[in-house]
Amino acid sequence: MPSNFIFVESIQKIIKNGDHEIKVSKGTKISPAAFDLIKENNITIIHEAESLSGSEKPPLGAVSSVKKNAVEKCETKVDLPEKNTDDTNKSTADITQEDVDQITQRVIDRLKELKTCEHEIPDADPSCPDDDLVICRCEEITKKEIKAVIRSGINTLNGIKRVTRSGMGLCQGQTCQTLVTRILAEELGIHPSKLEPTTARAPVRPVRLAVFAGQGES
Amino acid sequence: MSKTADIVIIGGGVMGCATAYYLAKEGLKALVIEKSDIGGEASGSNGGGVRQSARNLKEMPLAMESIRMYESLHEELGMDVEYVQQGNLRLCTNDEELDVMSKSVENQKATGLHLEMLDRSQVLEINPYVGDKIIGASFCPTDGHVNPFLVTYGFYKKAQELGARFYTNEAVTEIRLQKGRVTAVITDKQVIETDLVMNAAGIAGRRISNMVGLDLPMKPVFSEALITEQFPPLFPQMIGHAKGLFYGRQTGHGSFFWGGFVGTEDYLYQKEQAGHSGKPLFHFIGPSIANSIIDFFPVLKNMNVIRMWSGLIAGMSDSIPVLGLTSEVPGFIFCTGFSGHGFGIGPVVGKLMSELILDCNPSIPIHDFCYGRFHKGADHECSCKKNAACTINSAICPNKRQWLKHI
Ligand SMILES: Cc1cc2nc3c(=O)[nH]c(=O)nc-3n(C[C@H](O)[C@H](O)[C@H](O)COP(=O)(O)OP(=O)(O)OC[C@H]3O[C@@H](n4cnc5c(N)ncnc54)[C@H](O)[C@@H]3O)c2cc1C
Numbered sequence: 108m109p110s111n112f113i114f115v116e117s118i119q120k121i122i123k124n125g126d127h128e129i130k131v132s133k134g135t136k137i138s139p140a141a142f143d144l145i146k147e148n149n150i151t152i153i154h155e156a157e158s159l160s161g162s163e164k165p166p167l168g169a170v171s172s173v174k175k176n177a178v179e180k181c182e183t184k185v186d187l188p189e190k191n192t193d194d195t196n197k198s199t200a201d202i203t204q205e206d207v208d209q210i211t212q213r214v215i216d217r218l219k220e221l222k223t224c225e226h227e228i229p230d231a232d233p234s235c236p237d238d239d240l241v242i243c244r245c246e247e248i249t250k251k252e253i254k255a256v257i258r259s260g261i262n263t264l265n266g267i268k269r270v271t272r273s274g275m276g277l278c279q280g281q282t283c284q285t286l287v288t289r290i291l292a293e294e295l296g297i298h299p300s301k302l303e304p305t306t307a308r309a310p311v312r313p314v315r316l317a318v319f320a321g322q323g324e325s
Numbered sequence: 326m327s328k329t330a331d332i333v334i335i336g337g338g339v340m341g342c343a344t345a346y347y348l349a350k351e352g353l354k355a356l357v358i359e360k361s362d363i364g365g366e367a368s369g370s371n372g373g374g375v376r377q378s379a380r381n382l383k384e385m386p387l388a389m390e391s392i393r394m395y396e397s398l399h400e401e402l403g404m405d406v407e408y409v410q411q412g413n414l415r416l417c418t419n420d421e422e423l424d425v426m427s428k429s430v431e432n433q434k435a436t437g438l439h440l441e442m443l444d445r446s447q448v449l450e451i452n453p454y455v456g457d458k459i460i461g462a463s464f465c466p467t468d469g470h471v472n473p474f475l476v477t478y479g480f481y482k483k484a485q486e487l488g489a490r491f492y493t494n495e496a497v498t499e500i501r502l503q504k505g506r507v508t509a510v511i512t513d514k515q516v517i518e519t520d521l522v523m524n525a526a527g528i529a530g531r532r533i534s535n536m537v538g539l540d541l542p543m544k545p546v547f548s549e550a551l552i553t554e555q556f557p558p559l560f561p562q563m564i565g566h567a568k569g570l571f572y573g574r575q576t577g578h579g580s581f582f583w584g585g586f587v588g589t590e591d592y593l594y595q596k597e598q599a600g601h602s603g604k605p606l607f608h609f610i611g612p613s614i615a616n617s618i619i620d621f622f623p624v625l626k627n628m629n630v631i632r633m634w635s636g637l638i639a640g641m642s643d644s645i646p647v648l649g650l651t652s653e654v655p656g657f658i659f660c661t662g663f664s665g666h667g668f669g670i671g672p673v674v675g676k677l678m679s680e681l682i683l684d685c686n687p688s689i690p691i692h693d694f695c696y697g698r699f700h701k702g703a704d705h706e707c708s709c710k711k712n713a714a715c716t717i718n719s720a721i722c723p724n725k726r727q728w729l730k731h732i
Contacts, residue, residue: 313629
């Protein structure tokens, strides 16, 4: 199964291989940076229909037929008025260039929506359903807040911690550190291991002031 | 191929970000280079105290203007910065400390600042939680505190929105001069052509100055800080100690921030052993601060400490910053050496630096902070009539530049 996310890395791979197309399955999210790369390099987005993965997978090289098939499948979803939308075996000859353009435009519009949703971060947008997820439980910081800070250009874990307070609570990031790392890695399109962890701070567990001051348990 | 920039600001702390913001507001888009991340050093580790009390008198005009700016900073930046203006108590535990504070209060009143000395009963009226050892305090009602991370981030974000550029994770390694003038800044990633560079590198301000052949009497001072768990609001004032050894506040979040240099305990210093200078014992600083907190506010005794860190203060020999231009290296601008109390004047310094850069005409004179003081003495006369700190106008304000025109 293809991954549900597309980040810069995978686009860079496509560019490196000299390809000009990327297949996305339904529900795939493309990171804004990756989307920019797609646009910049004129890469075609092919909306891959579910049934195409698995046994029906066309042989390599049969891209154009994949494209047409995919378009056809797409069509059943987008409900073009003049077409018989239920007939999935319909001949591809029925599809005009105009339809292709129209559908491509829809896919792009949808992806744009996805992009604006991720940039402006409005409340409860259905295309970013996990944005309200609480990532740092001690300080109740949501994924939305963390993403907003990353997109403003803060690209280190220490930086995110300072601005959002995630990882500053009682557990000192023991719960959220891996989650925040993953979000940042996804946003930057790099592997989590490339990120420098937040600076470890004493004490490992909360210590009472009196104990810390050497005054013992009074 | 190298990039060009109208001005390169070295350092994305509060000074770099605020200057970039006020410049961008006027249409000049600066390029800020930061070696870690925004607020990665002092601006991201300080106590957030915004005070006029116990300041060097030369800094008073800046501090008083800064307070006015902080009052509406949330509107300027379009975000809450947790500014609390409920006064600053500098606590005294003995007659000597009372003496020090009384003198400082008298001096500051002369500058027009409203503040007073309180005896123990008056202190208790304002803050009922102080311990038995407190015999008095100075109180300046217009002082306060702020969340330093949010202020720095706010300036950064706003500056960026207005077109300033920020390169983080990139360090300046060299500044290129030609015929004595700044012509380029070289980083670990690229060369950027520019004829103006501002040194807002905090503790690295000395190293950056060295890059153009200048030196500063600056040395790092170690400062430790700790943060407790959250607690319902107890008191809103910024707390200080007469001798400045220890300070803190309850944050908008509810946790307590406490910081200090050595706490208030004598034993922290290694006693004058043979050949030893009496340096602080670093591993005792945290516990010593904790002791001071319990002495000053016994109610906090059972509170949990959850995090500690330390920071370096850019301490100047005369404890005031270096601001402005120098005729020795045209194109090089100082904005460093805030000696541990820079955050409080961050916004005003950003504004003044922008006025200096755009117009050679800061609205508050900054000649007291000029680089020339280290050579010519503090009372020397600045060559620039506009008090733009030892400027030779023609050499350094290249025809007021033509920035504003082509924007
Ligand atoms: C523990 C502590 C507590 C403090 N408490 C208070 C307080 O309560 N009230 C108050 O008013 N002040 C306080 N201060 C002082 C205050 O934090 C500083 O004066 C202020 O933040 C200075 O801001 P800055 O922008 O000049 O420096 P910084 O915030 O240090 O910024 C300088 C930046 O330059 C970057 N840099 C350095 N070298 C290079 C290079 N070669 N290339 C690129 N970038 C570089 C650094 O990474 C850094 O981010 C405190 C300081 C500390 C350490």
